[in-house]
Amino acid sequence: SQTIHQWPATLVQPVGSPLSLECTVEGTSNPNLYWYRQAAGRGLQLLFYSVGIGQISSEVPQNLSASRPQDRQFILSSKKLLLSDSGFYLCAWSVGSRASTDTQYFGPGTRLTVL
Amino acid sequence: SQQGEEDPQALSIQEGENATMNCSYKTSINNLQWYRQNSGRGLVHLILIRSNEREKHSGRLRVTLDTSKKSSSLLITASRAADTASYFCATGAGNMLTFGGGTRLMVKP
Numbered sequence: 729s730q731t732i733h734q735w736p737a738t739l740v741q742p743v744g745s746p747l748s749l750e751c752t753v754e755g756t757s758n759p760n761l762y763w764y765r766q767a768a769g770r771g772l773q774l775l776f777y778s779v780g781i782g783q784i785s786s787e788v789p790q791n792l793s794a795s796r797p798q799d800r801q802f803i804l805s806s807k808k809l810l811l812s813d814s815g816f817y818l819c820a821w822s823v824g825s826r827a828s829t830d831t832q833y834f835g836p837g838t839r840l841t842v843l
Numbered sequence: 844s845q846q847g848e849e850d851p852q853a854l855s856i857q858e859g860e861n862a863t864m865n866c867s868y869k870t871s872i873n874n875l876q877w878y879r880q881n882s883g884r885g886l887v888h889l890i891l892i893r894s895n896e897r898e899k900h901s902g903r904l905r906v907t908l909d910t911s912k913k914s915s916s917l918l919i920t921a922s923r924a925a926d927t928a929s930y931f932c933a934t935g936a937g938n939m940l941t942f943g944g945g946t947r948l949m950v951k952p
Contacts, residue, residue, distance in 0.1 A: 764942075771931060772886075772942040787939075818885055829873050829935025834885035 730755035734819050734835035741842055747792075747806040749838050751819030754800065758824035761802040762832065763794055766816040778802060779824065814842045847875075847932040847943035855949045862919040864946040866932030867912075874935040875908055875915045879928045880945070886931065889917075924952045 731754045741747060753759050760779050764772040774787045776794035784794050791810050795803045802819060816839050820832040850865045866875065874893045878886040892899045892908045892915065899906045905918040919926055929945040 769947075771944040774939065774941075777939075816883075820886075829938065829940055831876065831888050831891055832886075832933075832940060833888065834878075836885045837883070839883070 730821075730833065732819060732821055732833060732835040734817075734838050736838060737836065738839045739841070741809050741840065743811055743842055744808045747804070747809050747813070747840070749804040749817055749819075749840075751802040751804075751835055752800055753821045756800070756821070756823070758799060759821040760824050761796060762820040762822075763802065763804050764818045764820065766818060766837075768815075772818065776804070809842045811842050814840055816840075847934045847941060849930070849932055849943045849946040851946060852944070853947045853949075855951065856922055858922060858924055858950055858952050860922055860950075862922050862926070862948055862950070864917045864930050864932075864948070866915045866917070866943055868915075868932075868934045869913065870934075870936055872910075872934045872936045875906075876933045876935065876940070877904075877906060877915075877917050878931045878933060878942075880931065881928045889930075919948075922948075922950045924950050926950045 733752050762777045763775040766772050778784050778796045791806050793805050816837050818837045819835040822830050822832045847866045847868045876891045877889045880886045890901050890906050892906050903920045908915045927950050929947050931942050931945045933940045933942045
């Protein structure tokens with residue numbers, strides 16, 4: 729069966745510090761991968777998605793970047809965090825041979841607080 | 844901007860009652876999905892209904908889709924305290940899923 733992992737689970741970082749959040753998927757090959765951000769009590773905002781190694785699409789211009797160095801690894805980064813980067817970050821995957829509008833499977837999330 | 848908008852934003856019911864949540868959207872879609880999120884956790888997929896379907900069932904869940912009105916509803920029958928969560932609709936269009944703001948459901952024992 730497929731599983732998706734995210735770490736760390738929680739993170740408190742000062743403004744201006746770098747960020748690296750990691751997401752890995754097990755039990756499937758060539759998945760579509762997604763990074764979302766969720767503000768408190770709100771819906772999900774798609775940040776990045778990837779259909780293959782090294783292929784990243786950005787949906788919202790911002791202080792963040794994403795990379796996919798391996799087939800089942802997706803990394804969210806920032807060189808200098810802003811207060812507005814605080815939120816709940818969710819990684820998700822969907823079957824790579826299907827459209828990105830198909831069912832997505834979510835990781836447990838990372839709660840990021842920037843102080 | 845969000846494609847799907849849920850209504851109501853919050854809903855409080857007693858255990859055993861039915862819960863109905865609605866989702867409206869603006870543009871043509873390929874499918875519409877409902878997800879559940881427990882507090883502080885990731886989203887869990889509940890059900891997907893395609894644009895050529897009108898109704899779908901899964902256990903205690905019933906989803907309807909009216910493409911002429913650009914709306915969907917999620918009905919949870921005989922609710923349980925464990926159904927307490929936020930419920931999100933997501934519309935699939937183009938190559939993207941777009942999530943609404945969610946309905947927070949509280950089921951009181």
